[in-house]
Amino acid sequence: MPDTAPIVKSVRDKVSDAEWEVRVDLAAFYRLVAHYGWDDLTATHISARVPGEDAFLLNPHGLFFDEITASSLVKVDYDNNVLLDGGYPINQAGFTIHSAVLSGRPDVTCAAHTHTRAGMAVSAMKDGLLPLAQTALRFHNRLSYHDYEGVALDHSERERLIGHLGKNKAMILRNHGLLTCGESVSETFNLLFYLEKSCQLQVDCLGSGRELHLPDEETCEFTAQQFDKFSPLGKRDWPGLLRKLDRIDPGFRA
Known part of the structure; x- marks a missing residue:
């Protein structure tokens, strides 16, 4: 299938390798979010730190996730100054959330936020994410929560966002959606994939109306510690995901 995204002039010769x-x-992360059906028209956002610069990349607000390319991403600094763009603005709520995570957590290089149906459903549940299966146990005692304050346009919320995230790499924004961050783009995607899957499972289980069996606390924590030893996860899967995208449409590389 040929790429039909709006034409954005290449910036390859304007940026470092x-x-x-x-x-x-x-750009691949955005295309994968669209591929798996986690996008929300032009809302939600994924960011990545620019190597060697006090800046990060964010999606152009106005392009759908399956239209985003490497050149169309907007480079912005932490004072909200656009340094390089392809003619589209950034989502200001996205700036608030991602500038908070990337400035407050120097150990991470990428952050992702979604408004999926399952993610929003679990975000509205008082008990939050339940330890229903191995996918969810990965996040046991390693998942933060941040109460809803309205559309994230108030920069004062950044302090509370990063405070609630703490040392974790995943957070549920209550009555809002999901957020993950990682040491790499691949780790952030991997965390989001399994957090989303855990939320989908929870909605399915609760919708069944059947009595649920939950592992005991000792088993939950033991399993989470096993995942800690494997971390960061995602690196092994990433080349295959790029191959998948190349088969579908390699236009994200432009």
């Missing part, structure tokens, strides 16, 4: 590699991976 390291930045271009991040741009390609981040």
Whole structure:
């Protein structure tokens, strides 16, 4: 299938090799979110730190996720100054959330936020994410929560966002959606994939109306510690995911 995204002039000759590699991976992340049906028209956002610069990349607000390319990503600094763009603005709520995570957590290089049906459903449940299966146990005692404050346009919310995230790499934004962050684009995607899957499972289980069996606390924590030893996860899957995208439409690399 040919790429039919709006034409955005290539910035390949305007950025470093390291930045271009991040741009390609981040564009791939957007395409994967669209592929798996986690997008929300032009809302929600994924960011990545620009190597060697005090800046990060964010999606152009106005393009759908299956239209985003490496060149169309917007480079912005932490004072909300656009440094390089393809003619589209950024989502200001996205700036608030991602500038908070990337400035407050120097150990992570990428962050993702979604409004999926299952993610929003669990975000509205008082008990939050339940330890229903191995996918959810990965996040046991390693998942943060942030109460809803309205559309994230108030920059004062950044302090509370990063405070609630703490040292974790995944957070449920109550009555809102999901957020993950990682040491790489691949780890952030992997965390989001399994957090989303855990939420889908929970909605399915609760909708069945059957009595649920939950593992005991000792088993939950033991399993989470096993996942800690494997971390960061996602690196092994990432090349295959890029191959998948190349088969569907390699236009994200432009």
